[in-house]
Amino acid sequence: xxxxxxxxxxxxxxxxxxxxxxxxxxxxxxxxxxxxxxxxxxxxxxxxxxxxxxxxxxxxxxxxxxxxxxxxxxxxxxxxxxxxxxxxxxxxxxxxxxxxxxxxxxxxxxxxxxxxxxxxxxxxxxxxxxxxxxxxxxxxxxxxxxxxxxxxxxxxxxxxxxxxxxxxxxxxxxxxxxxxxxxxxxxxxxxxxxxxxxxxxxxxxxxxxxxxxxxxxxxxxxxxxxxxxxxxxxxxxxxxxxxxxxxxxxxxxxxxxxxxxxxxxxxxxxxxxxxxxxxxxxxxxxxxxx
Amino acid sequence: xxxxxxxxxxxxxxxxxxxxxxxxxxxxxxxxxxxxxxxxxxxxxxxxxxxxxxxxxxxxxxxxxxxxxxxxxxxxxxxxxxxxxxxxxxxxxxxxxxxxxxxxxxxxxxxxxxxxxxxxxxxxxxxxxxxxxxxxxxxxxxxxxxxxxxxxxxxxxxxxxxxxxxxxxxxxxxxxxxxxxxxxxxxxxxxxxxxxxxxxxxxxxxxxxxxxxxxxxxxxxxxxxxxxxxxxxxxxxxxxxxxxxxxxxxxxxxxxxxxxxxxx
Numbered sequence: 001x002x003x004x005x006x007x008x009x010x011x012x013x014x015x016x017x018x019x020x021x022x023x024x025x026x027x028x029x030x031x032x033x034x035x036x037x038x039x040x041x042x043x044x045x046x047x048x049x050x051x052x053x054x055x056x057x058x059x060x061x062x063x064x065x066x067x068x069x070x071x072x073x074x075x076x077x078x079x080x081x082x083x084x085x086x087x088x089x090x091x092x093x094x095x096x097x098x099x100x101x102x103x104x105x106x107x108x109x110x111x112x113x114x115x116x117x118x119x120x121x122x123x124x125x126x127x128x129x130x131x132x133x134x135x136x137x138x139x140x141x142x143x144x145x146x147x148x149x150x151x152x153x154x155x156x157x158x159x160x161x162x163x164x165x166x167x168x169x170x171x172x173x174x175x176x177x178x179x180x181x182x183x184x185x186x187x188x189x190x191x192x193x194x195x196x197x198x199x200x201x202x203x204x205x206x207x208x209x210x211x212x213x214x215x216x217x218x219x220x221x222x223x224x225x226x227x228x229x230x231x232x233x234x235x236x237x238x239x240x241x242x243x244x245x246x247x248x249x250x251x252x253x254x255x256x257x258x259x260x261x262x263x264x265x266x267x268x269x270x271x272x273x274x275x276x277x278x279x280x281x282x283x284x285x286x287x288x289x290x
Numbered sequence: 291x292x293x294x295x296x297x298x299x300x301x302x303x304x305x306x307x308x309x310x311x312x313x314x315x316x317x318x319x320x321x322x323x324x325x326x327x328x329x330x331x332x333x334x335x336x337x338x339x340x341x342x343x344x345x346x347x348x349x350x351x352x353x354x355x356x357x358x359x360x361x362x363x364x365x366x367x368x369x370x371x372x373x374x375x376x377x378x379x380x381x382x383x384x385x386x387x388x389x390x391x392x393x394x395x396x397x398x399x400x401x402x403x404x405x406x407x408x409x410x411x412x413x414x415x416x417x418x419x420x421x422x423x424x425x426x427x428x429x430x431x432x433x434x435x436x437x438x439x440x441x442x443x444x445x446x447x448x449x450x451x452x453x454x455x456x457x458x459x460x461x462x463x464x465x466x467x468x469x470x471x472x473x474x475x476x477x478x479x480x481x482x483x484x485x486x487x488x489x490x491x492x493x494x495x496x497x498x499x500x501x502x503x504x505x506x507x508x509x510x511x512x513x514x515x516x517x518x519x520x521x522x523x524x525x526x527x528x529x530x531x532x533x534x535x536x537x538x539x540x541x542x543x544x545x546x547x548x549x550x551x552x553x554x
Contacts (some may be wrong), residue, residue: 026380026383026384160401160402161401162404163393163399163404163405164396164401166389167396169383170380170383170385170393171374171378171379171393173343173348173372173374174372174374174393174445176346176348177348177370177371177372177374178368178370178371178372178396178397178449179367179368179397180396180397221384224384225384225386225429225431226384226385226386227383227384227385227389229384230384
C-alpha cells in the first residue's frame with residue numbers, strides 16, 4: 001500500500017507540473033518556472049513564521065504571493081532596469097532563495113523546517129503523514145489530498161481558460177489587440193506555477209520539482225504537433241517517470257525523488273531519439289531511405 | 291450592425307509616442323474615412339508599426355488620443371482586427387491552421403465558451419476566401435511564408451471586424467499570395483471595411499491603395515493616393531535617401547529587374 005501511495009503522490013505532482021510546463025516551455029519561460037520554484041522558499045518560511053503551523057493552506061498562500069512577486073520582480077528588472085530577461089531571472093531567484101536559506105538558518109530552532117527536506121523533499125515519508133477521521137479511521141496520506149486538490153484546480157483552470165491561455169501563449173500581441181489581457185493570464189499562470197511548486201515541495205523538494213515542470217512537457221513537445229495531445233502526453237510522461245522512478249529507487253535503494261527526476265530525463269532522452277516526427281533515429285532512417 | 295458611413299473610421303489627434311524619452315511618433319493628426327484601403331509608408335524606423343500598435347492600444351501613448359467610429363477604443367474593440375507581422379510568432383507552435391483561424395472567433399465567444407460548429411463554419415469560409423481550405427488541418431510548422439500570411443489573414447477575417455490593421459502583409463510572400471491578398475482587400479473595401487496596411491514597397495503604392503499615410507516620425511501627408519503620393523511628399527518622407535531610391539526605381543524599370551524575390 002505504501003508503494004501505491006508514494007507512486008500516486010508522485011504522479012499527482014508530476015501531472016500538475018507537466019500541464020503547466022507545457023505552457024511554460026511554449027512561452028519560452030522554462031527558466032521562470034525554475035526561478036519560481038526556488039524563490040518560493042522565503043514565502044514558505046515566512047508563512048510558517050506568521051502562522052506558526054505547517055498548515056498547507058497558509059503555505060500555499062504565502063508561496064503563491066511570493067511566486068507572483070518573483071515574476072513581477074523579473075518583469076520589473078527587465079523593463080525598468082533594462083536588464084536582459086535571463087540576467088533578471090538569475091538575480092531575482094538566487095536572491096530570494098538565499099533570503100529563504102538565511103531565514104531557515106536563523107529560525108532553525110523555532111521552525112520545523114529542514115533545509116534538506118525543503119530542497120530535496122522526502123517522498124518516502126508521504127505514507128506516514130496520514131489524515132485520521134474523527135472516528136479514528138485512517139483516510140490515507142495528507143499529501144494525496146493536497147496534491148489531488150491542486151491537480152483538480154489546475155485542470156479546472158486550464159479547461160476554463162483554455163482559449164485565453166492558448167492565444168496569449170501563441171500570439172500575445174493579437175490577444176491584446178482583441179482585448180484579452182495578456183498580463184492577467186500571465187500572472188494567473190504564474191500563480192498556478194507557484195502554488196504547484198509549493199505544494200510539491202514537501203514530496204519532491206523545491207529543486208527536483210523543476211525537472212517535473214520541464215522534462216515531461218519537453219518530451220511531449222517532441223512527440224506531437226497538437227497542443228491538446230501535448231498536454232495529455234506530458235501527463236503520461238510524468239506518470240511514467242513516477243512509476244519507473246519509484247522502482248528504480250527501490251532497486252538502487254536510493255532517493256526516490258532523485259530517481260523520478262532522473263527517469264523523466266531518461267524518458268526525454270528516449271523521445272529525443274525515437275520520436276516519430278522529430279526523433280534523431282527516424283530522421284536518420286529517412287535520410288538513409290532516400 | 292454597420293456604423294454610419296459618414297463617421298470617419300479612424301481619427302488620431304496629437305498622437306505622440308516615445309520610448310525612453312525619444313519620440314518615435316510626433317504629433318500625428320489624421321482622419322481616415324470608411325471603406326478605404328490605406329497604406330502607411332515611410333523609411334525604416336519611421337514609426338509605421340508603432341502607429342498602428344498605438345492606435346490599437348498595444349503601446350502607451352505619451353500624449354494625444356484616437357477614436358474609431360467616433361468612439362473610444364474600448365467601446366469598439368470587437369470591430370477591430372489585427373494582422374501582426376508574420377515573424378512575430380513561433381510557427382513551430384503545436385497548432386493547426388484551423389486552431390489559428392478559430393482564434394479570430396475568441397473575442398466573440400467570451401470567457402469559458404468553446405468554439406461551436408458555427409464558428410468552425412465561419413473559419414472554414416474565411417480559409418476558402420484566402421484559398422487555404424485544403425490546409426485547414428495542416429500543422430502550421432509545415433506552411434510556407436505565403437501560407438502563413440494567408441492563415442493570419444483568415445484569422446482576421448474570421449473576426450468579422452470593421453477596421454483591419456495589417457503589419458506588412460506583403461513582406462516576403464510569393465506573387466500568388468500577394469495577388470490573393472490585394473483582391474481580398476479590394477472586396478473588403480467594397481463592402482465598407484477599412485483596411486490599414488503598413489507597407490514598404492513604394493512601387494505598388496499607387497496600384498494598391500486608395501489612401502496613403504506618409505510618415506517619418508512626423509506625419510508628412512495623409513490623403514487620397516492620387517493627390518498625396520507625390521514626388522514632393524516622397525522627397526520629404528524619405529529625405530536624401532529618395533534620390534537614391536528614385537535612381538534604383540528607374541534602373542529597375544529600364545533593366546526590367548524582378549522587383550522582389552518571388553518564391554512560389
